Amino acid sequence: MKKEYIVDTPRMPVSWREETKAHKFCPGCGHGLILKALGQAIDELGIQDRIVFVCDIGCCLLAWDLFNTDGVQTHHGRAVPVATGVKRANPDSICIAYMGDGGGYAIGAQHLVNATARNERITVLLANNTNYAMTGGQMAPTTLIGQKTETCPYGRSIEQHGEPTRGPEMVAAIAGHGAYVARGTVSQMNQLKKQIKTALQTQLDGSGFSFVEALATCPTNWRTNAHETWQFLNNNMGAYFQTGEFKKPEEQEV
Amino acid sequence: MKDLKEKNETKDKYAVRPIVGEKRAFATGNEVVAWAALAADADIMYGYPITPQNEIMHYWTRMSEKYGRGFLQTEDETSAGFTTLGGVLAGRRSFTATSGPGNMLMQESMCMAEMMRLPTVMIVQQRGGPSTATVIYSQQEVNLTCFGGNGEGFRIVYSTCSHQELFDYTINAFNVAWTHRFPVFVLGDGYQAKMREPVTMYDPRDKGITMVPTEPYVLKEGCAGVDREPQQMRNTYNTEEELNEVVEGLNAAYQAVIPQVVKHEEYACEDADYVIVAHGVVTRAAQAAVEYFREKGLKVGHFRPVTLRPFPGEAFRPIADRAKKILVAESALGQMRRIMTDTIYGCSTPMVNFFKPGEGISTEEIIVKVEEMMAEDK
């Protein structure tokens, strides 16, 4: 009897753009996984026709043509104001600002803080890989204590650099009524997809600002093999950055 | 937000006209700019407070509410610039206004507008520089407005001299921007912003001016990737060759636009031995000086660039060549002169500088300067 092989082609989200695959991230990179979760969330909500995907500068810029949706690449740190501008001028759009930890918590921090404070009806999705990856692995606000990078070659110290930024906690502290704030990780894809979906639903409902940080891998700059990469993500990052939901829209409804 | 959404959805939010017929007013320049933007069917303003531009926002916020237009006060000018790009990307007639240090922060977003050919409109009411300096007046934002950023200055800059021009050119700015898809700047100053003078305001439609229709860059009809190609815009390129091609393309488009937008005015230049070059509000002093000398039968003329970028060098060249001497009068240390001399390279007519950075220039002062030049030639 002739043996039959079932060929299972990897399933891409429908909202991904086939012509631009494979994507441009390094093997083992977390960005691709986050964007897969985002693609699935877009598919499940059926909102591909309303998406404006705004990407920052950082490794996230490699996603400028990743989706089968409209999109704009902007400057380092400026994805939030561009998304805000589109949303304010076209409230029917579903605007996603996609950025790294450097883009969101350092150079674009004032935009993140104030868009949160104004409860802008946009969704911010941030990849936390504890370093400035695109520029070659420098220290980021999220670099862990003791972690070595190009600009803290002896390890990050609390005395010199302070404690690593906990973004969602900071955002949740100032987020207004109806906002959604969460942290997920690429090691728990179902949870991450659910969080991103809830964030987009928050924008669809128009109830408030939505923010999801995703813990992401960067084997290239961490200089880790597959095993070490997963260890660092789950153990080192996982110990400092708690995943979960920090603010939900319904919590404030009385 | 919900309100704006409803307003956006009303069939014709411009049905109620802010100005009917001609409206004579005695107003500040800032007020005039807000009225002009309203009359030009501008959809949304994004801004951040800075003197001497504030009242553009103050009048806009009062009136935009009544006429269903949008406004967002951002956290800084970086954000005001980038949100303005967002408004344009959404296909709305969007604008911002600023001055001095705010102008510096907005250059980042204006570079992206050049790269992506986004038709932004920005009003600049120049204040003193460098640094925080004064909130009053100068012509020191010429470099920044014409060439700010890490680019090649693919932009159109109108230097106005009166409230009437602030009104006319603000309306015009939206049309030039949406026709040619380059960022457009209306370069005023603190004097024009704050002083009151008579102006005739109008609905552009009553003057036969059609507002050039806008068009969304993102979220056009249909579903991206299903009914049409997705619209994806970028400003990052991978190789030198790739970028070079993009910039050459931008340059070719910009060069083609120049003859259509470049603008200047001449006052008795045909036979002038002495030519005063001045832009913006200083042109008023220069024009009065020309009148004074011509009454005395002396051959003095005045050349006024209206667009500083592109600079009307071609028109100025023969005038500069035939003059005996040129006087350049500027409330800055030669920011306009540097642009000007570049366009008339090789012209050997001597030039005299009359630079008063951050300070106004009067007719009397120009008359004295020209008389000094004449005396030297005797």
Ligand SMILES: Cc1ncc(C[n+]2csc(CCOP(=O)(O)OP(=O)(O)O)c2C)c(N)n1
């Ligand atoms: C104004 C400005 N400063 C610096 C840079 C250089 N730059 C490009 S990407 C980047 C850091 C990116 O780090 P992050 O936001 O964490 O994204 P990642 O690459 O790690 O995903 C920097 C500093 C820039 N493009 N613009």
Ligand code: SF4
């Ligand atoms: S450098 Fe790091 S973040 Fe950037 S693509 Fe490679 S693995 Fe991903």
Ligand SMILES: [Mg+2]
């Ligand atoms: Mg990073």
